[in-house]
Amino acid sequence: MDFANCYxxxxxxxAYARLEFANTYYLAYRDLPAIxxxxxxxxxxxxxxxxxxxxxxxxxxxxxQVTGVDISEEMLALARSADATGDYRLIPKDNFExxxxxxxxxxxxxxxxxxxxxxxxxxxxxxLAALLKPGGAMVxxxxxxxxxxxxxxxxxxxxxxxxxxxxxxxxxxIIVTDHSDQRPxxxxxxxxxxxxxxxxxxxxxxxxxxxxxxxxxxxxPWVNETRIAPWxxxxxxxx
Numbered sequence: 752m753d754f755a756n757c758y759x760x761x762x763x764x765x766a767y768a769r770l771e772f773a774n775t776y777y778l779a780y781r782d783l784p785a786i787x788x789x790x791x792x793x794x795x796x797x798x799x800x801x802x803x804x805x806x807x808x809x810x811x812x813x814x815x816q817v818t819g820v821d822i823s824e825e826m827l828a829l830a831r832s833a834d835a836t837g838d839y840r841l842i843p844k845d846n847f848e849x850x851x852x853x854x855x856x857x858x859x860x861x862x863x864x865x866x867x868x869x870x871x872x873x874x875x876x877x878x879l880a881a882l883l884k885p886g887g888a889m890v891x892x893x894x895x896x897x898x899x900x901x902x903x904x905x906x907x908x909x910x911x912x913x914x915x916x917x918x919x920x921x922x923x924x925i926i927v928t929d930h931s932d933q934r935p936x937x938x939x940x941x942x943x944x945x946x947x948x949x950x951x952x953x954x955x956x957x958x959x960x961x962x963x964x965x966x967x968x969x970x971x972p973w974v975n976e977t978r979i980a981p982w983x984x985x986x987x988x989x990x
């Protein structure tokens with residue numbers, strides 16, 4: 752059975768477009784400026800799975816010339832509405848043929864691989880790696896498996912106790928509480944071990960890995976974020 756792209760739903764796309772860099776999502780973006788400054792000079796960037804353009808516009812603030820790509824036309828329409836001068840493109844079935852090899856200094860993917868089956872991850876990482884310039888970097892933000900086992904400032908998982916039995920590659924459910932669409936989101940849980948195996952197969956090496964925790968002084972109603980990391984951030988380069 753093919754994995755359903757829940758964000759192709761216009762109602763959900765509209766709700767997602769209203770999300771800010773707040774609550775649990777704040778931790779996913781907080782450390783990215785420092786990571787980028789350590790590893791990447793401003794240049795051309797690809798935002799894979801850009802959705803409504805939140806991460807695309809985030810990169811633009813740091814001087815990158817960004818192209819946002821997604822498989823959902825509904826999400827891209829909202830991205831263009833919010834950012835009329837932005838470069839947003841549809842990539843049907845994750846086809847990157849419109850881009851030349853070695854085109855980008857940076858590839859960013861924030862949360863996209865949470866919605867991609869493990870069997871498809873290998874080819875997509877190979878394709879993305881081929882788009883990097885020599886010395887280019889890839890930054891991947893993904894959900895830690897623990898995000899599906901606890902409640903958070905931005906998410907609710909306690910309604911789905913079956914998540915505790917999910918192995919890497921299994922489907923899990925979670926509710927985003929930061930926006931109005933309270934329907935469960937269907938994700939694919941993926942462990943660090945699985946990601947590292949996929950990276951090796953795609954000839955990518957992990958240069959840096961972070962599991963961001965809240966410090967406790969932020970103006971957000973933390974639930975588990977100060978003791979359990981909801982996200983994992985990988986900085987990758989071609990081996």
